Amino acid sequence: MSFRKFSNQTNAIQLLQRSLEKGRLGHAYLFSGSDLVELENIAATLGKTLNCEAPIRGLTGNTIDCCDQCLTCRKTGSENYPDMHWIRPESKLRIITINQIRQVMSTVNLKPTQGLYKVVVIVAADRLNPQAANAFLKTLEEPPAMSVFILLTLDAPRLLETILSRCLRLNFGGNTGAVLRKEDQAWLADFSSMVAKTKGGMLARYRLVGSLLQHLATLKEETEANLTARSPLEKYDDVDPRLREKWEVELTASIESEYRRRRAELLMSLQWWLRDVWLLTQEKTTEFLSLPHLESHSTTVAQRIDGEGGLQNLRNIERTQRLLATNVQEALALEVGLLKLKL
Numbered sequence: 001m002s003f004r005k006f007s008n009q010t011n012a013i014q015l016l017q018r019s020l021e022k023g024r025l026g027h028a029y030l031f032s033g034s035d036l037v038e039l040e041n042i043a044a045t046l047g048k049t050l051n052c053e054a055p056i057r058g059l060t061g062n063t064i065d066c067c068d069q070c071l072t073c074r075k076t077g078s079e080n081y082p083d084m085h086w087i088r089p090e091s092k093l094r095i096i097t098i099n100q101i102r103q104v105m106s107t108v109n110l111k112p113t114q115g116l117y118k119v120v121v122i123v124a125a126d127r128l129n130p131q132a133a134n135a136f137l138k139t140l141e142e143p144p145a146m147s148v149f150i151l152l153t154l155d156a157p158r159l160l161e162t163i164l165s166r167c168l169r170l171n172f173g174g175n176t177g178a179v180l181r182k183e184d185q186a187w188l189a190d191f192s193s194m195v196a197k198t199k200g201g202m203l204a205r206y207r208l209v210g211s212l213l214q215h216l217a218t219l220k221e222e223t224e225a226n227l228t229a230r231s232p233l234e235k236y237d238d239v240d241p242r243l244r245e246k247w248e249v250e251l252t253a254s255i256e257s258e259y260r261r262r263r264a265e266l267l268m269s270l271q272w273w274l275r276d277v278w279l280l281t282q283e284k285t286t287e288f289l290s291l292p293h294l295e296s297h298s299t300t301v302a303q304r305i306d307g308e309g310g311l312q313n314l315r316n317i318e319r320t321q322r323l324l325a326t327n328v329q330e331a332l333a334l335e336v337g338l339l340k341l342k343l
């Protein structure tokens with residue numbers, strides 16, 4: 001099939017074609033949706049388009065669709081094209097193993113044999129087991145030249161955030177990208193604006209740390225208030241002291257775990273934003289931003305750093321998240337993490 005035949009997916013396909021027309025081909029795409037066969041068809045069409053012998057060209061002269069008739073298109077369509085690889089869950093467990101990833105990567109690191117691009121499609125990318133996901137992540141961080149990875153999933157939230165954040169996401173129905181809480185969005189808008197206006201300097205950096213800690217303090221207060229109001233302690237005055245004690249312990253534990261979850265969500269929103277900044281250092285494209293309303297702030301910051309700095313930021317936030325999951329001192333971990341960001 002060619003792109004023009006996917007009449008039911010006009011928006012996402014148009015977005016993809018517009019970016020091809022502008023010559024902004026990504027290294028990695030994540031196609032999410034509700035129908036895996038359809039996603040496979042779209043991935044096949046992108047593969048055909050990249051290597052087609054008689055492609056349809058847009059106004060800029062860049063390829064935007066395939067002919068669907070040449071030998072390359074026909075071979076790709078029947079999964080016989082040597083530069084297009086498909087990885088699918090195998091075995092009874094329906095998982096994708098590290099061996100499958102390694103096998104394909106060893107051929108991807110070679111030059112294309114017939115086409116212009118090596119294309120790898122990972123069908124049901126949410127089925128990558130942890131080792132396979134980590135191996136693949138390394139490839140995503142330093143993708144071989146002239147290679148394009150297309151990940152397909154019906155269940156994007158199950159993918160590692162580190163993988164999600166490095167892909168250009170297109171949604172063909174089903175669950176979409178960054179879903180942020182309203183409070184976190186408002187904080188992130190302030191925070192990113194502060195960053196954009198900041199011209200370095202330690203004082204400004206500490207102001208950013210202060211903003212994060214203050215927002216976290218608010219989250220903690222809200223969590224405490226909400227959970228305390230729902231606790232049986234509030235309903236029953238006259239209970240056995242041992243039961244009361246048990247309820248108190250339970251309440252403290254649930255406040256702590258809920259707060260940790262909210263904190264992780266907040267840092268994830270920061271990660272989504274830093275991912276946009278990194279993307280802007282790479283592709284100079286605004287079409288795939290997760291937080292388009294913060295575009296001007298993201299662009300300002302992206303102009304001050306390079307791609308490596310952008311990538312370091314992502315790793316840095318991931319490291320901070322991991323540290324916080326252990327029993328490290330919160331304020332210190334956040335301070336160190338934030339002061340290290342390249343902004």
Ligand SMILES: [Zn+2]
Nearest residue numbers: 052067070073
């Ligand atoms: Zn063709």
